[in-house]
Amino acid sequence: MPHKTSAWPLSLVYVGLVVYASLYPFADWRDQGPLPWGFLVAPWPHYWTAFDLLSNVLGYAPLGFLLALGALRTGQGSRAVLLATVAGGALSLLMETLQGYLSSRVPSNIDFLLNLGGAWLGAVTSTLLEKLGAIDRWIRFRGRWFVPESRGALVLLALWPFALLFPAAVPLGLGQVFERVEAGLAELLLDTPFLEWLPLRAVELQPLVPGAEMACVLLGALIPCLLGFSVIPSLGRRAGFVLAVLLAAMGATLLSATLSYGPVHAWAWFSQPVQAGLVLAVALALLLLRVPARVCAALLLLVLGLYLVLINQAPASPYFAHNLQIWEQGRFIRFHGLAQWLGWLWPYAVLLYVLVRVWGLSSLDRAAPKIRE
Structure with a gap:
């Protein structure tokens, strides 16, 4: 094919x-x-x-x-x-x-x-x-x-490091849109009778506890691994891909922190919960090396759902916009907010892609019926 x-x-x-x-x-x-x-x-x-x-x-x-x-x-x-x-x-x-x-x-x-x-x-x-x-x-x-029907996954994987360039409240925290959607709806419905229909939160969003932050990092690193597994049939190449994901995640996040907050704070994001999340993500990805491609796609749907629920419980950093304005090099990755849009939308694009693959493309199993040694 x-x-x-x-x-x-x-x-x-x-x-x-x-x-x-x-x-x-x-x-x-x-x-x-x-x-x-x-x-x-x-x-x-x-x-x-x-x-x-x-x-x-x-x-x-x-x-x-x-x-x-x-x-x-x-x-x-x-x-x-x-x-x-x-x-x-x-x-x-x-x-x-x-x-x-x-x-x-x-x-x-x-x-x-x-x-x-x-x-x-x-x-x-x-x-x-x-x-x-x-x-x-x-x-x-x-x-x-890669399997023949892989171009959608390759495009999404190529965009993933660029989505990480815009700093988030949690490292590898893409798709954090709840607060912005809520504020946008409130502004859109202002001075209309439909504003009363908008549900209000009882309490403000609170910073994630270390365990929840570790889980977000773990899932955020596991998502591109599972996406790659859905189009990579070889066991050895899957293992190499896991290493590439880890290097891309650390490199993009390090570059983002350096350009946004300055070289002095380049490693400020690399806390113990982040380190534990990355280690667990690599370990879990290695345990899933032999899982069939279609099962990886199904797992990816589950992981994406859990990840988006967790990440949207974290509030946006109040220091982020100020730091980007005073740090000149931060404008390089801001690019009129385009990188931020990419960071917001990337997980949802993956979700749509995987749904199409799982529901509409049976060729995934035909192209990779089993893991090759």
């Missing part, structure tokens, strides 16, 4: 990233007149920096790379560079045009050309790697490691 390429879903995710970054903060829209694309014939900007040039090129290069890779994997190799460049240029043109309606953004012809060049550069890089055999080596690697 051939593997479906992960380039297409990853490119869609990246398009969402570009749209979010280009149109943030999505407020103060205005009408600039009959020619929203007039920036194309405007004079060159007088003020620019090397960072502006580099960021515009590098911002669209991954998009061109993914689009060209998707075209190469679907038999359109002769047109891969052209299709990726045109698609990237069309997206850039749309974003620059829409920026003309935002009071806080300025459309620029040089930005458009740099974005177009970035998409072309990424597409050319993809085709060069294909000619050098790197894409074929990745295909063989993926064939050895």
